[in-house]
Amino acid sequence: MQAANNPLAVTFFFVFMALTLGITYWAARRTRTTDQFFAAGGEITAWQNGWALAGDFLSAAALLGIAGIITSNGFDGLIYSIGFLVGWPIISFLIVEPLRNLGKFTFADVVAYRLRQRPVRVAAAIGTLTVILLYLIAQMVATGSLIKLLFGMPYTASVIVVGTAMLIYVIFGGMLATTWVQVIKAVLLSLGGLVLALLVLVHFDMNPLRLFAAAADKYGERVLQPGSKVAGSGWDAISLGVGLMFGTAALPHILMRAFTVPDVKEARMSILYATGIIGSFHLLVFVIGFGAMVLVGPEAVIKAGGGGNMAAPLLALTVGGNGFFGFICAVAFATMLAVVAGLTLSGVATVCHDLWVNVVRNGDAPEREQLTVARIATVAIAVLAVSLGIVFEGQNVAFMAGLAFAVAAAANFPALLLSIVWKRFTTSAAVASILVGTFSSLLLICLSPTVQVDVLGRSLAAVSQEWWFVPMKNPALISMPLSFLVAIAVSLVTQEQGAESSFREMRRRIMFGAAGAVCPER
Amino acid sequence: MLSPDKIDVRDDVSEFEAISRNKSRVAISLSAVMIAMYFGFMSMFAFAKPLMGTILAPGLSLCILLGASVIVGSFLLCLVYVVWANRFYDPAVRRIIG
Numbered sequence: 206m207q208a209a210n211n212p213l214a215v216t217f218f219f220v221f222m223a224l225t226l227g228i229t230y231w232a233a234r235r236t237r238t239t240d241q242f243f244a245a246g247g248e249i250t251a252w253q254n255g256w257a258l259a260g261d262f263l264s265a266a267a268l269l270g271i272a273g274i275i276t277s278n279g280f281d282g283l284i285y286s287i288g289f290l291v292g293w294p295i296i297s298f299l300i301v302e303p304l305r306n307l308g309k310f311t312f313a314d315v316v317a318y319r320l321r322q323r324p325v326r327v328a329a330a331i332g333t334l335t336v337i338l339l340y341l342i343a344q345m346v347a348t349g350s351l352i353k354l355l356f357g358m359p360y361t362a363s364v365i366v367v368g369t370a371m372l373i374y375v376i377f378g379g380m381l382a383t384t385w386v387q388v389i390k391a392v393l394l395s396l397g398g399l400v401l402a403l404l405v406l407v408h409f410d411m412n413p414l415r416l417f418a419a420a421a422d423k424y425g426e427r428v429l430q431p432g433s434k435v436a437g438s439g440w441d442a443i444s445l446g447v448g449l450m451f452g453t454a455a456l457p458h459i460l461m462r463a464f465t466v467p468d469v470k471e472a473r474m475s476i477l478y479a480t481g482i483i484g485s486f487h488l489l490v491f492v493i494g495f496g497a498m499v500l501v502g503p504e505a506v507i508k509a510g511g512g513g514n515m516a517a518p519l520l521a522l523t524v525g526g527n528g529f530f531g532f533i534c535a536v537a538f539a540t541m542l543a544v545v546a547g548l549t550l551s552g553v554a555t556v557c558h559d560l561w562v563n564v565v566r567n568g569d570a571p572e573r574e575q576l577t578v579a580r581i582a583t584v585a586i587a588v589l590a591v592s593l594g595i596v597f598e599g600q601n602v603a604f605m606a607g608l609a610f611a612v613a614a615a616a617n618f619p620a621l622l623l624s625i626v627w628k629r630f631t632t633s634a635a636v637a638s639i640l641v642g643t644f645s646s647l648l649l650i651c652l653s654p655t656v657q658v659d660v661l662g663r664s665l666a667a668v669s670q671e672w673w674f675v676p677m678k679n680p681a682l683i684s685m686p687l688s689f690l691v692a693i694a695v696s697l698v699t700q701e702q703g704a705e706s707s708f709r710e711m712r713r714r715i716m717f718g719a720a721g722a723v724c725p726e727r
Numbered sequence: 728m729l730s731p732d733k734i735d736v737r738d739d740v741s742e743f744e745a746i747s748r749n750k751s752r753v754a755i756s757l758s759a760v761m762i763a764m765y766f767g768f769m770s771m772f773a774f775a776k777p778l779m780g781t782i783l784a785p786g787l788s789l790c791i792l793l794g795a796s797v798i799v800g801s802f803l804l805c806l807v808y809v810v811w812a813n814r815f816y817d818p819a820v821r822r823i824i825g
Contacts, residue, residue: 283794284772291765291797294804298754298761418786429788430780431772439773446769450762470817477802477809484798491795626751712747716820 213531214356221389221539225374228385232378239575242379243310243554244464249384251471255478258462260387261547262289262453262479263394263486265347265514265540266606271487272520273513275494277503279420279428282494284435286487288446292453293480297473300454303625303715305463305472310558311551312460312617316624319704319711320632322568326559328639332616333457333559335643336609337552338593341545341586343606345594347514348541354511355518355534360598368591371546375553376583380465383546390536390543395482397536398489401517404524405496413492419499428498441677445607448681452610455617458551469718496520549586556582604655607679608646615642615684619692625715627696628708634695642688649680739823746819753816757808761801768797 236242249257267289275282308314313329345364352363374382409415420428435442453459463472497506497516500523509515518537522530557579562570570578616639623630623638650656652675657668668674677683771779772790779790 280788280790280794283791284769287765287768287794287797290801291761294761294801294808295758297805297808298758414784414786416786417791421782421786426780426782426788429782429786429791431776431790439770442773443766443769446766450765470813473809473812477805480802480805484802488795488798713743716743716747716750717824 211356211527211531211534213528214534215531217531217535218356218538221393221535222370225370225382225386225389225542228389229374229378229382232382232385235381236377236379238572239310239558239579241381242576242579243461243550243558245380245384247465247467249465251466251474252478253384253388254462254466254471254475255482256391257384257387257465258459258475258479259482259486260389260391260394260543261458261462262456262483262544263391263540264344264544264606265351265537267486268394268398268490268493268517268540269351269511269514269537270347271490272494272497272517273506273511273515274434275491276497276501276506276516277513278432278434279424279495279498280430281432281434283487283491284442284445285449286490288449289453290480290484290487291446291450293476293483295450295454296459297476297480299622299625300460301463301472301476302469304460304621305466305469306715306718307625307711308464310461310464310554312455312457312621313555313559316620316635317563318624319707320624320630320635320701322563324632324636326563328636329617329620330555330559330564332612332620332639332643333555334552335616335647336457336613337548337555338589339605339612340609341548341552341590342593342597343602343609344541344545344548345590346597346600346602348545349594349598350511351514351541352538354509354515355537361595364591364594367542367545368587368594370542371549371590372583372587374542374546375550375587376580380550383543383550384465386539386546387543390539391482393536394540395486395489397521397533398486398493400529401521401525401533402489402492402496404529405492405500405520408496408500408524413495416492416495416499420495423499424503428495438676440682441679444677444679444682447685448607448611448614448679451614451618451685452612452681455613455621456610457555457613457617458547461547461551461554490517493517493520496524500524545590549583549590552586553579553582556586601660604650604659604678608650608655611650611679611681611684612643612646614681615646615688616640617642619685619688623689623692623696625711628705629696630692631696631699631701631704633699634692637695638688638692641691642684645687646680646684649675649677649684653678653680742823746816746823749819750816753808753811757804761804764797764800764804768793 240246271282271285307318313326317325348367349360349364352358353360374386466472497520501519506516518533521533561578619638620635652673655678657663658665781789
């Protein structure tokens with residue numbers, strides 16, 4: 206197909222690479238301390254951070270994947286769009302302010318604030334790295350096959366190019382370069398989405414309802430109605446919702462961005478901006494998906510390959526010509542780069558800040574040593590991501606992104622929330638809840654049709670007879686309440702004097718920040 | 728809410744408690760609204776498919792209307808919280824720090 210070696214797409218791609226590498230060179234000169242490396246020195250504005258959060262969060266799945274689902278199934282794609290948004294208000298109401306005022310580089314700072322550092326940090330690192338690796342594998346495999354499709358570059362080469370670019374951004378430019386890559390990508394993605402949606406709506410008197418009506422005329426009213434694409438059973442859909450909502454509120458690379466702004470107010474504002482940007486973008490994707498259904502046709506999209514992912518690029522070709530097609534392909538590429546860079550950086554923060562500094566070095570390591578460890582960890586994670594991307598070529602790993610959300614919801618969210626709100630919460634409870642959340646999610650998914658049928662290719666009829674069979678494709682509805690229960694039960698049977706007595710000091714710090722935490726007490 | 732006659736009292740601890748309680752009340756109420764809104768929508772999607780498929784106007788089904796409303800509603804709830812926090816919570820906290 207003509208996607209291969211589209212010269213405009215390649216040109217846009219080189220312009221983007223030149224721009225981001227230039228920014229990395231500039232950022233590298235301003236990245237000399239760990240605070241600059243992990244948090245851009247806390248000097249990012251709310252507005253920039255809002256765009257960067259959107260850039261961190263909107264993966265290629267948001268534009269290509271969801272548009273593809275809508276093109277072939279209609280309404281059901283919107284369930285993912287909504288699910289990706291509803292966690293943001295929860296971050297804003299419950300998480301962001303304590304996180305900003307208690308933490309330094311990772312959310313484990315908050316969980317470990319009143320508790321014993323070492324056990325909590327190790328457990329949090331297990332939860333965090335599981336989430337990040339699952340998400341990275343899903344992103345790398347999607348990236349490899351999409352770049353193959355969009356630019357005609359071989360799979361292995363694409364994965365290596367993405368891995369190398371992300372390595373350069375993170376290792377030299379740290380959070381500052383990563384932030385700007387994400388801001389640029391989010392602006393390009395929103396702009397591309399907006400123009401694409403407008404070019405579709407021009408055909409329908411600028412009225413989305415005319416577009417949906419045209420789709421219903423052509424493919425039946427079912428495209429406007431709930432289908433069975435999203436989840437097997439009703440409870441499965443609820444479970445998907447639990448994972449997406451609370452998983453979003455506990456994704457390590459998203460939470461990490463709370464530390465890049467100067468204060469709590471800016472952190473709060475940046476979540477509001479991100480919610481607006483992400484919400485608007487998903488409304489555009491809904492129009493784009495239906496546009497591709499009516500103007501390109503689901504059959505043509507399926508024929509283009511990539512499991513429906515070509516809906517948006519093909520639509521761009523139809524309504525905007527070759528130049529716009531190249532632009533959308535390049536934007537999709539930029540999107541993947543920005544997401545993997547953010548994921549990698551938060552993995553590096555966990556390895557360096559949680560594991561090296563707070564576990565190995567007992568909370569005290571010189572700046573230079575920390576930066577060296579951070580850079581070694583960056584190389585290690587990049588190499589791991591590229592190797593896993595190559596190993597999993599052609600495998601069905603789409604479920605891993607959803608699983609990453611479910612693990613975040615079950616492992617990170619209960620510990621994070623309880624450590625902020627519950628005085629009785631103890632170290633043993635935090636460790637138990639994080640481990641139970643992580644491993645129960647992994648176990649449940651292995652026993653579900655997601656792995657048994659979609660990955661291992663066994664027949665649903667056969668596995669559903671087994672005693673261990675779990676009918677739900679999404680584990681969060683079981684694993685998150687289980688993690689909460691374990692946390693509460695273990696807290697009630699253990700006692701931790703230090704944790705209880707520092708609860709008051711922690712609450713003051715949540716309100717006043719580090720400087721005001723030592724106000725006089727009666 | 729803080730009663731105005733208490734602000735000037737040097738009773739830092741009780742004022743801290745009052746602001747903190749108020750803050751929790753707002754955060755928990757808004758979270759409850761958000762969770763009810765989303766899981767209300769998801770339950771209807773999961774268990775009331777025929778109802779959600781009702782066509783209200785050409786091109787508009789109930790599920791599209793409600794789905795778009797959840798997206799817009801999520802943003803509005805964030806906005807309500809941010810306006811409250813900037814107008815009432817931050818100034819109250821600053822009053823204690825002095």
